Amino acid sequence: MALRVNAAAQRRSNAIQSQLLAARETTGLSRESLSEVLEVSNRTLRDWERRYESPSFTNLLRWAHELGFRLAIVDRQGGPEPPCPTPEDGAPWEVQEIRRLAPPLKSRRLARKISQTDLGLIIGVSRSSLQRWEDGEQLPRLIALIVWADRLDLTVELHPLVEHG
Structure with missing residues (x-):
């Protein structure tokens, strides 16, 4: 099964990578x-930036x-960003991040009464892959996260870090 990437999803992925290049250049940090x-x-890094x-x-x-x-x-309708779950002790940082990102996607799927199997077919991934993403057991590639969000009328953006303390 192949991920169903459309031009809009590819543009969004490219925009995120371009934003990161611009941020590096703005800070004056060398590649x-x-x-x-x-x-x-x-x-x-150059290949990512380009x-x-x-x-x-x-x-x-x-x-x-x-x-x-x-x-x-x-x-997409301008609703607030969902609150961040409490970090889990012992879970790697990357896993905590997907566990922060996945709940609004899963909630939207459930609210629309779409099964994992059906959404997987719409996205172009297996039900088991979607389940692992929703459970925070597997990290999708950026383009897959964008496609997943897009099919649920959500979008993936870069937001400034807000340090809690």
């Missing part, structure tokens, strides 16, 4: 410095975080 922090090669390649979900989260951003799921 070399950022690639060192992210533990990827300078060429890899949108030749897409980073893994973990690398995307780290890239955004280092530049002061995080991914957010936003209602």
Whole structure:
């Protein structure tokens, strides 16, 4: 089964990667410095910034975080961002992030009475993949997260990090 990526989803993915490039340039941080922090090669970061390649979900989260951003799921009708769940002790940071992002997607699916099987067919993934994403057991690629959100009339955005403390 192939992920059903449309032009709008690809543009959204490209826009997020472009926003991260602009954020790096605005801060004056060199590509070399950022690639060192992210533990990827300078060429890899360059390829992400030029949108030749897409980073893994973990690398995307780290890239955004280092530049002061995080991914957010936003209602296209302008509803508020859902509250963040309490971090789980012992769960890796990346897993906590998908567990923060997945609940509004799952809630929207349930509110619309769409089964995991049906939404999986609409997105182009298996029911079991969708279930693992919703349960925070597997990290989707950025484009898959965008397609998943889009099919539920939600969107994925970069929001500035808000430090709690």
